[in-house]
Amino acid sequence: MKIAVLGDRDTALGFKLAGAHEVYAFDDTPLEMERLKNKLGELVERGDVGIILITESFARKVELPDVTLPIILQVPDKSGSRFGEETIKEIVRRAIGVELKR
Amino acid sequence: MAELLNVKPTRMELLNLKRRIQLAKKGHKLLKDKQDALIMEFFTIYDEALNLRGELNRKMEEAFRALREAEIDVGTLRLKEISLSVRPNREIEVRKRNVMGVPVPLIEAGSFRRSVRERGYAFVSSSAKVDIAAEKFEEVLDLAVRLAEVEETLKRLAREIEVTKRRVNALEYIIIPRMEATVKFIKQRLDEMERENFFRLKRVKALIEARARGESH
Numbered sequence: 087m088k089i090a091v092l093g094d095r096d097t098a099l100g101f102k103l104a105g106a107h108e109v110y111a112f113d114d115t116p117l118e119m120e121r122l123k124n125k126l127g128e129l130v131e132r133g134d135v136g137i138i139l140i141t142e143s144f145a146r147k148v149e150l151p152d153v154t155l156p157i158i159l160q161v162p163d164k165s166g167s168r169f170g171e172e173t174i175k176e177i178v179r180r181a182i183g184v185e186l187k188r
Numbered sequence: 189m190a191e192l193l194n195v196k197p198t199r200m201e202l203l204n205l206k207r208r209i210q211l212a213k214k215g216h217k218l219l220k221d222k223q224d225a226l227i228m229e230f231f232t233i234y235d236e237a238l239n240l241r242g243e244l245n246r247k248m249e250e251a252f253r254a255l256r257e258a259e260i261d262v263g264t265l266r267l268k269e270i271s272l273s274v275r276p277n278r279e280i281e282v283r284k285r286n287v288m289g290v291p292v293p294l295i296e297a298g299s300f301r302r303s304v305r306e307r308g309y310a311f312v313s314s315s316a317k318v319d320i321a322a323e324k325f326e327e328v329l330d331l332a333v334r335l336a337e338v339e340e341t342l343k344r345l346a347r348e349i350e351v352t353k354r355r356v357n358a359l360e361y362i363i364i365p366r367m368e369a370t371v372k373f374i375k376q377r378l379d380e381m382e383r384e385n386f387f388r389l390k391r392v393k394a395l396i397e398a399r400a401r402g403e404s405h
Contacts, residue, residue: 087280089329099268100255103318104300104325105277105307136282136295137336154344155282157293159336161328164252167245174237174342181230181346 087136090129090156092122096164097141108135112144123148130156142169193370197377205374209367216359223352226288230345237342240335247331251324258321262314270318275308277326280333290348292341300329 088107091098098111110125112118122144129135135156141163150158162170195201259267280297304311304319 087282089277089280089333096252096255099271100251100321100325101329102271103255103274103307103322104329105274105302105322106329107276107279136280137333139332139336154291155293157282157295157336157340159332159339161332162245162248166249167241170241170245171238174234174241174339177342177346178230178234181349182227 087156088134089137089139090135091139092125092129092144093139093141093161094144094163097161101139106139114143119144119147126151142167145169191366191369192373193366195370195374197374199378202371202374202378205367205371209364209371212359212364212367216356216364219352219356219359222288223349223356226290226345226349226352229287230342230349233338233342233345237335237338240331240338244328244331244335247324247328251321251328254317254321254324258315258317261317266313267318270309270314273309274322275306277302277329287341287345288348290344292344293337295333295337297333300326300333302326 090108090110091101091106092110092112093101094114095111098109102109108129110122112122126138126140126148129138130151130153133155138156138158139161140150140158142160143163143165145158145160146169160170160173162168193205195205262270277300278298280295283294283296284291285294286292301323307319307322309318
């Protein structure tokens, strides 16, 4: 199955260099977000995509569909990660009921 | 006091209810065991997920730095051109695995790292910096694929734990107490009927004796 990447220009460029199968770059405008949403929907529907990598800042702006396949993973963008560990902690909080500090 | 079930206070219902309570308790114990096992599994994966996340963040930073250097070296436009001629990397295989009855993904993928030759862009137009950037992003891809598997597993386990927790609590705090209260109610009701009957018999006996005494006089 394929790996798809949705991100800003630089992220897209980087993953393109690494040889990710489908890479789409978007700007941070409302119109582009609409395009991003459509693309995301299409990739989810298509069935030959195994993993979708989406940058965290974009993932905040669109609703991520709740599907088992493809797997949607948020990756940091060039400004670094702000939500990555938070997301994992949130999952734990919901499941166990307490936050864990290690 | 717990709510009562809507049943008739008969001995039959009492026996039925007792059987149902036993079944519910057995189910409760099983679910509780399942929950414990799930949580244990969850924590092993949780540590792994956090570690991978941290590593991915670090690698990503490195990769962007390398990308910037490559951009400076060959220019934005040229880098874009180069990226267009990169050959697609290998594909992945997503399978399913079972953890305590929860289907979780299992991603099979070889390493995405490859030699400069395999990437497919021309050497003349690129530079060593570009190679480094590509290499870094290949490493990121490796990590991302592993993290995708782990994080998705974590999410699914969490969802299952939530559902199990709700079921365990419903059994423990609502369904079992309700049935027990109903059993108590039926027992009291049957005892009450028993006493009433006993008293009635006594009364009838007294009446009969009184009548017999009246006739003999």
